[in-house]
Amino acid sequence: MITFQTFASSSSGNAALLAAGDTRLLVDMGVSCRRLCQALSDRDLTAGDLTAVVVTHEHTDHVSGLAAYIKKYATPILCTPGTAWQLQRRLPAIGALLRPAELGKAVRVGEAAVTLLPTSHDCAQGAAVHVAAAGGSVGLLTDTGYILEETGRRLLGVDLLVLESNHQEELVLAGPYPYGLKRRVLGPKGHLSNGDAARYAAASARAGTGTILLAHLSQENNTPQLALETVGGALEAAGWTGRLAVAPGGEAGELYTLERTVCGE
Template structure:
């Protein structure tokens, strides 16, 4: 199993997950050309992908969906309500719509969606079960519900939102209505809320944690990492790799 953040932040997001028998991309928030460049940087390419899974319709997650799917003839798995909001992406030959909670089998993996709270039509997170263990992906969520925490239990790799530092957001340059949106239950998860979620997901099999969707204005990698390391340093169950996603380039790839 191999997991890599091809990029993560307010300008573009994509997560690559590879098992022995399947390679998928979760979200396509960069241009098809940029996604191709970032896949090449980790030693693979669009023609090697088996499918594209979408979390929601916002442009920083869907910008390259249509061109990438058409160029490489990829099936696109998407919640039916999300797909209705993606008309601007153009015609796609192979769209496979699902309901939140559906489990989809591809090769040697099973991808199960679960609902999250965000200001989109029907946003979802994913748990990818591989022969080597589970990968959980949950970004763009205003609140970590009990369902989210339950679905992410037992994952060997976690991709978790750590969007903003609460003080930086409060004192920063954003207009008040945007601050309220980010802080709401349908906005984004703060460093503190992310760390609290992580604390409940610790177990002896946790091997890697990727902190994702950091705000370039209201957060810093140092602050996000410090919150997570405070939780990790206060326990002895596991010592996972901690990686911070960036907007500019693919993160370190974690391999099991």
């Protein structure tokens, strides 16, 4: 069985807990150590119970709690070599904890197989995450301007897809962001729009995905209703009968449970 819960999901902070048996992976630590401990304690866990922390990339909204965390806990940190380099540059003490993993190669972490996959984002070497374990498969895809072919292919049809639905393009264009920031958000190294999410969600739904959780919504250029309408419309047109939801931005979300038995990765 796999359980999955977001603790925060927005442009101001991201963290999620994926548990497979006794293996507990925190994906990103873009919340304070205090908030993390509170969220874990609501699940009867402590920060020392984490098996590993997976860091998708070095942007603050994904790593803000790390500096305080590594002062107290020696949990291994899994990330791409490029992200490892960036983290070590900022936090020299993190070096001994880093476990750089090549993109596309599965790494065994306790009862889970974790594969980092490439993204297109304005960071050193960002990653999407595929996790397979007894119970099913989870794909996490946020912080990418577009979906790279290899990543899209690998995550297609996962049981639970956590998919960025960052902004509504019209709202970015009409909004108060300076021109450079608008270009960044909408560009090939920015973030997935509701329309991008809708297209990939529909493809993944056709490939067998049962639950889609929209994530990393912009607080300025999106609303949960708008994201649900856009992606939900595409899923309805694809005849999908699965479950679609939005991860709350600043608080812990619902607990998702996967119980399918899968072979291999």
